Amino acid sequence: MDARTLCLGVLQLGDASGYEIKKVFEEGVLSHIYETSFGSIYPALNRLVEDGLAICTEMPQDKRPDKKVYSITPAGRAALAAALQQVPAPDRIRSDFLFILMFGHLVPRPHLERLIDQRINWYRDTLARIDKCDTANWSASAQLFAGLGRTVFTAAAEYLEQNRHLLEQQESPTDRNGPAAAVAE
Amino acid sequence: MDARTLCLGVLQLGDASGYEIKKVFEEGVLSHIYETSFGSIYPALNRLVEDGLAICTEMPQDKRPDKKVYSITPAGRAALAAALQQVPAPDRIRSDFLFILMFGHLVPRPHLERLIDQRINWYRDTLARIDKCDTANWSASAQLFAGLGRTVFTAAAEYLEQNRHLLEQQESPTDRNGPAAAVAE
DNA sequence: ACTAGAATATATCACTCTGATATATGCTAT
DNA sequence: ATAGCATATATCAGAGTGATATATTCTAGT
Known part of the structure; x- marks a missing residue:
């Protein structure tokens, strides 16, 4: 499961920015399953857009830095479904x-x-x-x-x-x- | 916990080669705690020897490739004890x-x-x-x-x-x- | 008897990921 | 006031992964 698939999973749950995706892995439903860092999320999102698996909408916010909200595309949903049917890698625990x-x-x-x-x-x-x-x-x-x-x-x-x-x-x-x-x- | 500390831990249990250390993380007592790859173990062992935390004895074997057996030194034991008293990083699970x-x-x-x-x-x-x-x-x-x-x-x-x-x-x-x-x- | 594959053993490398840092702003509590 | 936290994106050195290369012996199936 690479960072791109993880991001697709979160986007499948709803549109989100990179910052919000990080929070899902930090405090949200996926927090005990996987961890990621900004250094993998932002490049992954860029590649998803490049590959047509997600689209990005820039949302200018007053009183806050601009937000880039990502949405999964039909091609992205297909890619996620395909990734979920791959043979899963064994659990990787570091405690x-x-x-x-x-x-x-x-x-x-x-x-x-x-x-x-x-x-x-x-x-x-x-x-x-x-x-x-x-x-x-x-x-x-x-x-x-x-x-x-x-x-x-x-x-x-x-x-x-x-x-x-x-x-x-x-x-x-x-x-x-x-x-x-x-x-x- | 970096690869060097993990190797010191295994060497504390007994002398071992890089190949044997890998097996401890693959099938041995540490297999559900941590994972490592040869790509991190061999460089880690080289650095342990450089830093005087382990010593290496080359064992020519007939009928098998030569073995490099590593042993922990007193300085290595001190380094391990110190690392064990650091604040542990939160568990990292990827499932x-x-x-x-x-x-x-x-x-x-x-x-x-x-x-x-x-x-x-x-x-x-x-x-x-x-x-x-x-x-x-x-x-x-x-x-x-x-x-x-x-x-x-x-x-x-x-x-x-x-x-x-x-x-x-x-x-x-x-x-x-x-x-x-x-x-x- | 032959042969494919697993086990033993070390080493390297492209790629990916981590953890820290940089930048910028607003909100909150001391 | 002001220190620190939350929001938000981005980059990068260093570390780690997973695959591959090399070489030999043992084992199991045909």
Whole structure:
């Protein structure tokens, strides 16, 4: 799924500017699925217009910088439908939190406890955000998607709350001689 | 977490070649946490050696290409410990499957059903792989990590099995006039 | 016995993406 | 006042991806 397809997906939900597309991936319905940056969105939109998959309408705004609002074209809808039927790439996860947890014995315990607190809060915030969506008029598959998110985040938060006590028996590297001394054999 | 830190983490678990490091991210304990490619691992290892964070021993093998086995140094351990105490970047997830599910009403239902079958199988395979790990001698935090994975993948597989029937009521785009016609308003 | 393909092993490269920065304006809270 | 946040687009160095090249051995099918 390249940035162009991601943008087409958002435009399929409604006309939007580059800035608004970014927000969908940051706080909107797609925020737990994919991430993108302006550096990929703006070039992607330019190429979509070049290829006739989207059209751009410049909207002069008073009191705000001008907006470029993009709309998907019939050709764009066809391209999106085709992309959705490609074999999906396997999920790509990059989690600093899980990496740190895997090597948690190398980290002072208070730091680890703080990270777990933050993680549980993040799960709770995310769940609140999902529940705030009005999914009643969503398609069945989008509702399946939302329910999967709810299920997974709920299970993760509960697991951490119920099992974090396991860390109590873990030795923490002493900071007396700095972290280097603590992890040296 | 850049590629250098990821490599240091694997080397902390034991000496390894670039090829073996890749396998840890592909099939090993870190396979659901992070992904990397040879294009990032080999340059990262070269820089680790340059910076004195790892040393390289060339092992001529008969019947196989030569191996370059890398070992973490005390300075490398210190660098890893320091990196683990940085503020973790938020999780970065890129899931073609979830993106397609979100736009599932644009895709023929048999295709969607097949994707869900594959997804459930993938969860089951992953769970089997986690259970195959001998976690008894792992640190408490690594066990917490493994348990979190087990919990999340189990919950996801069960949710999909129990709720996929929701798709039965969903209209599928007819393919008579190609996908473009089906999604045109 | 032959052969196609997978596994082991390192390396490179065009392309894409990230994260930071630049630019400009208005709104809001201290 | 003024610092900081939100809106809005754009660019770019550096990092990473996915494919490809090279070379050998092992394995499975015909």
